[in-house]
Amino acid sequence: MNLGRCARVSVLSLLLAASGGAYPESAVGASPPAPTAAIDPKASAELTRMADYLRTLQSFVLHAETTKDEMVNHNFKIERSAKMHVTVKRPDRLRADADGDEGARSFFYDGKSFTLYTKSDNYYATTEAPPTILDALEMLLQRYGVELPLLDVVYAAVGGNLGEAILEAGDIGPSRVAGVDCEHLAFRGNKVDWQLWIEKGDKPVPRKMVVTTRAEAAAPQFIAVLTWDVAPTIDDASFAFTPPEGAMRIPFRPLRDQASESRRAQRANK
Numbered sequence: 001m002n003l004g005r006c007a008r009v010s011v012l013s014l015l016l017a018a019s020g021g022a023y024p025e026s027a028v029g030a031s032p033p034a035p036t037a038a039i040d041p042k043a044s045a046e047l048t049r050m051a052d053y054l055r056t057l058q059s060f061v062l063h064a065e066t067t068k069d070e071m072v073n074h075n076f077k078i079e080r081s082a083k084m085h086v087t088v089k090r091p092d093r094l095r096a097d098a099d100g101d102e103g104a105r106s107f108f109y110d111g112k113s114f115t116l117y118t119k120s121d122n123y124y125a126t127t128e129a130p131p132t133i134l135d136a137l138e139m140l141l142q143r144y145g146v147e148l149p150l151l152d153v154v155y156a157a158v159g160g161n162l163g164e165a166i167l168e169a170g171d172i173g174p175s176r177v178a179g180v181d182c183e184h185l186a187f188r189g190n191k192v193d194w195q196l197w198i199e200k201g202d203k204p205v206p207r208k209m210v211v212t213t214r215a216e217a218a219a220p221q222f223i224a225v226l227t228w229d230v231a232p233t234i235d236d237a238s239f240a241f242t243p244p245e246g247a248m249r250i251p252f253r254p255l256r257d258q259a260s261e262s263r264r265a266q267r268a269n270k
Contacts (some may be wrong), residue, residue, distance in 0.1 A: 043169040043185045047196070051203045054157035061229040062086040064150055069220035077218060084224070086150055087232070088157060091132045093239045096148045107148045108241040109136055115241040116146065116252075124243055127252045134158045145255045148223065153206060154167070165189045174200075176206040177225065191215035204231065 064084040069077045082100025087093075092111030098104065104119035111131055117124040127144075129136040137155060140146050148154070168188040175184040175197055182197040192215070197208035211222045243249070 013159055017151055039166065039169045040171050042171040043187070046171065046183050046185055046198055046204070047169075047187075050196070050198050050206060051156045053204045054153075055159060057090075057157060057230055059089040059090075059234055060087075060157070061232040061234075062088075062150060062153065063227045064224045066222065066224045068222040069218070071216065071218055075216075075218040077220065084150060086148075087156060087234060087238060088133065088154060089234050089236075090158060093234075093236065094133050094136075094148075094154070095239050096150075106241075108239055109133065110239045110241075114140055117241065117243075117247070122244065122247045123250050124241070124247055125250050125252045127240070132158075142252055144252050146252075153209075153226070172174075175233070178227075180207055182207050203228075205230070 034250070044058045062085075064086075065081050065137045066084055069081050070080050080101045082098050082102065085097045087095045092109075094107075094109040096107040098106075106119070108115040108117070109129060112129065113126055114136060115124055115126045121227050127140075130139055133154070137151065137158070140148075141151075163198060166187050166189060170186045172184040172186055172195075175182050177197045181200045183200060185196045185198065187196075191213065193212045195208075195210040196206050199203050201255050203224070205228045207226055208227070209222075209224050213220050
């Protein structure tokens with residue numbers, strides 16, 4: 001799992017049937033040099049520095065302002081916006097909330113179970129989960145195809161490897177995001193291009209991420225501008241889900257069941 005793979009479904013989806021994602025532009029000003037057809041050691045070192053720092057954080061709160069392209073009516077692009085709020089307490093607590101053009105959704109993990117809740121429908125689904133965030137994320141993705149907001153940032157913070165599928169990498173140079181000095185990096189995977197703006201100094205957190213899905217003709221994009229609290233005060237009660245009044249519980253559907261239903265629908269339409 002890595003940033004490159006996020007185009008398969010959506011980096012930011014909290015829906016049971018994960019919705020499509022997309023990703024954003026180079027820094028303002030003169031056109032930056034394109035990454036060479038190789039792994040630039042400076043870019044690789046910056047990515048490692050970021051990942052190593054994130055793994056030192058026993059807890060953090062991450063806020064994001066996001067936009068993504070949604071493709072409708074034969075590749076007509078419309079833009080969707082959302083605000084994300086992710087709280088992590090290692091090794092076994094995680095909560096993510098998303099609120100935007102596609103409604104409000106929440107995701108809870110308490111070390112024993114995952115719950116997805118969609119506020120607009122008042123539906124929720126719960127499943128047993130492994131006892132660590134990393135194992136739980138991988139189970140949820142592989143078994144159900146569900147991804148939570150800013151999955152790859154959380155994945156790096158809990159020990160996952162972001163560099164597995166990088167084909168090309170370049171250090172574009174200094175840049176600023178919301179007044180913060182950053183190093184701008186660019187990467188290429190098999191199907192997507194992605195960029196990171198990593199804060200300079202002793203707290204190398206990602207301040208912006210941009211992913212362009214090259215595998216789709218219209219090259220949809222996803223943009224997230226990030227702010228961090230790396231020393232938060234966290235109440236464990238925030239990771240527990242209590243169904244609101246009238247909420248309906250629905251089952252998680254494994255990917256194999258979703259695939260079987262899709263094949264049945266295709267046969268029925270022939």
